[in-house]
Amino acid sequence: MxxxxxxxxxxxxxxxxxxxxxxxxxxxxxxxxxxxxxxxxxxxxxxxxxxxxxxxxxxxxxxxxxxxxxxxxxxxxxxxxxxxxxxxxxxxxxxxxxxxxxxxxxxxxxxxxxxxxxxxxxxxxxxxxxxxxxxxxxxxxxxxxxxxxxxxxxxxxxxxxxxxxxxxxxxxxxxxxxxxxxxxxxxxxxxxxxxxxxxxxxxxxxxxxxxxxxxxxxxxxxxxxxxxxxxxxxxxxxxxxxxxxxxxLNLVRVGDVVSSDIGTVNPGDTLATALKRMDEYGYQLSILMVNEQNEPVGMVPRSVASLTRGYCRDHFQPLPGTIHMGDSLRKATSIMFAEDTTWLPCIDDNGKVCGQITQRAMTRHLGARFRAAARTATAPATGA
The missing domain is CATH 3.40.50.300 (P-loop containing nucleotide triphosphate hydrolases)
Structure with a gap:
C-alpha cells in the first residue's frame, strides 16, 4: 500500500x-x-x-x-x-x-x-x-x-x-x-x-x-x-x-502458552480424591475445583485435604484469579504477582476452564524466542 x-x-x-x-x-x-x-x-x-x-x-x-x-x-x-x-x-x-x-x-x-x-x-x-x-x-x-x-x-x-x-x-x-x-x-x-x-x-x-x-x-x-x-x-x-x-509480555497471548493438561475436582468429590489427584498431577499446594459447567469456582488446598475428611464443596478457598485465553502474558504476570501465585486457570469466552498457565511456562516460552534468535545470529554462514 x-x-x-x-x-x-x-x-x-x-x-x-x-x-x-x-x-x-x-x-x-x-x-x-x-x-x-x-x-x-x-x-x-x-x-x-x-x-x-x-x-x-x-x-x-x-x-x-x-x-x-x-x-x-x-x-x-x-x-x-x-x-x-x-x-x-x-x-x-x-x-x-x-x-x-x-x-x-x-x-x-x-x-x-x-x-x-x-x-x-x-x-x-x-x-x-x-x-x-x-x-x-x-x-x-x-x-x-x-x-x-x-x-x-x-x-x-x-x-x-x-x-x-x-x-x-x-x-x-x-x-x-x-x-x-x-x-x-x-x-x-x-x-x-x-x-x-x-x-x-x-x-x-x-x-x-x-x-x-x-x-x-x-x-x-x-x-x-x-x-x-x-x-x-x-x-x-x-x-x-x-x-x-x-x-x-505485551505481545504474547495466554493462548500461546496455555497447557490443556490440568487436574480438577468437583464439589461432590471427597478431600481424599482431591489429595490423590494432586499427587497424580504433581500439585504441591492446591487443585482447582470446577462446577458441572466446567467453570472455576475455587481451589482445594493440600494442607486442608491432607488433614481433613469431607467433601471439596465444604473446604474450598477462593481462587486468586483467572485469565482469559486472549489476554496478554503481561496481564497474567500482573495477577500472579499481585496474588502471590505461580499459576492461573485459563478460561474461554464462555467462562469455562480450558487449561492453565504457569510462571515456568511463560519463562520457557519467552526464553526460547531469545535463544533461537541468538543461535541464528551466531550460526556460521553457508555457501554453495
Whole structure:
C-alpha cells in the first residue's frame, strides 16, 4: 500500500546542509500499522510529512497503491490521506460535525451523505452524536478532541492514514483507553497507517511493524516480536532497553502458552480424591475445583485435604484469579504477582476452564524466542 524509494530530505541552513532523512526505503503492507520510532531528530516525522508533502522531498519517490504520487496534485494527494497530529488541530470556530465533515464537503459530498458519515464515525469513536455533534472543540476534553481528530481523518474513508504522535499529549489513563479503542477500530477498518511515536511501549502495543530510525537513516524494520528478540545492532538494543524480554509480555497471548493438561475436582468429590489427584498431577499446594459447567469456582488446598475428611464443596478457598485465553502474558504476570501465585486457570469466552498457565511456562516460552534468535545470529554462514 505504501512504498518509499530512497526518500531523502536535505535542509539548507546558514551553517550548511542538514540531512534529515537519508535514502529511506521501506514498504508498509495494506491494512497494517507501521510505527516510526527513534530518538528526537532522527527523521521519523520528516519522513511522515514527506508522504503528504507537508515537507517536500529533496529526492526519492512515494508510491501509494502502486501509484507514484509525484505526478499527483498536492491537494488531491492530501485529500486521500488522513492526517492526525498531536496538537489535534480542530477548527475552533466550527462545530464537531463541521470539523469531521470538512474534507467530505471539500470533495463535494451532498449534505445527507456527509452528515450520516459524521454520525457513523461518532459511533465508531464511542461518542454520542446527539450529544456532541453540535458542540465546539472548546467544550470537549483533550481526550475527546483527540478522538474527533481521528474521526476527521477517517471522514472521507482514505486508504492511508498518517499519525504524528497522536496520543502523546493525553494523560496515561485516557491514552490507554484511546489506544485500545483505536485498535478495535483498526480491526474493522483495516487502514494502512504510518504512526510516529517516541514511546517504545506504545509502538509494541500498536504496531504490526516497527521502523527504528537513527540520524536520518532507517536502521531496522521488523515485526515487534522479531525486533525485541533480535535487534539488528547495539543502537537498537540499547534503544529498546534492558527489559526488552519483559516488553514481549505485551505481545504474547495466554493462548500461546496455555497447557490443556490440568487436574480438577468437583464439589461432590471427597478431600481424599482431591489429595490423590494432586499427587497424580504433581500439585504441591492446591487443585482447582470446577462446577458441572466446567467453570472455576475455587481451589482445594493440600494442607486442608491432607488433614481433613469431607467433601471439596465444604473446604474450598477462593481462587486468586483467572485469565482469559486472549489476554496478554503481561496481564497474567500482573495477577500472579499481585496474588502471590505461580499459576492461573485459563478460561474461554464462555467462562469455562480450558487449561492453565504457569510462571515456568511463560519463562520457557519467552526464553526460547531469545535463544533461537541468538543461535541464528551466531550460526556460521553457508555457501554453495
Amino acid at each position: 505504501i512504498r518509499l524509494e530512497n526518500l531523502t530530505k536535505i535542509f539548507e541552513t546558514q551553517k550548511g546542509s542538514v540531512i534529515a532523512a537519508d535514502h529511506i526505503t521501506m514498504e508498509v503492507p495494506s491494512g497494517e500499522i507501521c510505527i516510526l520510532l527513534g530518538p528526537s531528530g532522527c527523521g521519523k516525522t520528516t519522513t511522515l510529512k514527506m508522504i503528504n508533502r507537508i515537507v517536500p522531498p529533496t529526492s526519492g519517490k512515494v508510491f501509494i497503491e502502486g501509484e507514484d504520487t509525484s505526478g499527483m496534485q498536492t491537494e488531491d494527494l492530501r485529500r486521500n490521506i488522513g492526517y492526525v497530529i498531536q496538537q489535534i488541530g480542530l477548527f475552533p470556530n466550527m462545530t464537531i460535525e463541521e470539523n469531521i465533515t470538512a474534507v467530505p464537503r471539500l470533495l463535494g459530498w451532498d449534505a445527507k451523505r456527509y452528515r450520516e458519515r459524521a454520525r457513523e464515525l461518532m459511533d465508531v469513536i464511542a461518542m454520542d452524536p446527539n450529544i456532541y455533534l453540535n458542540r465546539y472543540p472548546s467544550e470537549l476534553s483533550g481526550g475527546q478532541q483527540q478522538r474527533i481528530g481521528v474521526a476527521r481523518a477517517l471522514a472521507a474513508d482514505p486508504p492511508v492514514m498518517l499519525m504524528d504522535e497522536p496520543f502523546g499529549a493525553i494523560d496515561p489513563i485516557n491514552r490507554a483507553v484511546i489506544q485500545d479503542e483505536f485498535l478495535k477500530m483498526q480491526q474493522a477498518l483495516k487502514k494502512t497507517i504510518l504512526f510516529v511515536s517516541h514511546d517504545i511501549d506504545e509502538a509494541i502495543k500498536m504496531g504490526d511493524r516497527i521502523a527504528i530510525f537513527r540520524a536520518g537513516r532507517l536502521v531496522q524494520l521488523s515485526e515487534p516480536d522479531d525486533l525485541l528478540a533480535a535487534p539488528k545492532d547495539e543502537f537498537v538494543e540499547s534503544f529498546l532497553g534492558d527489559d526488552r524480554a519483559l516488553k514481549r
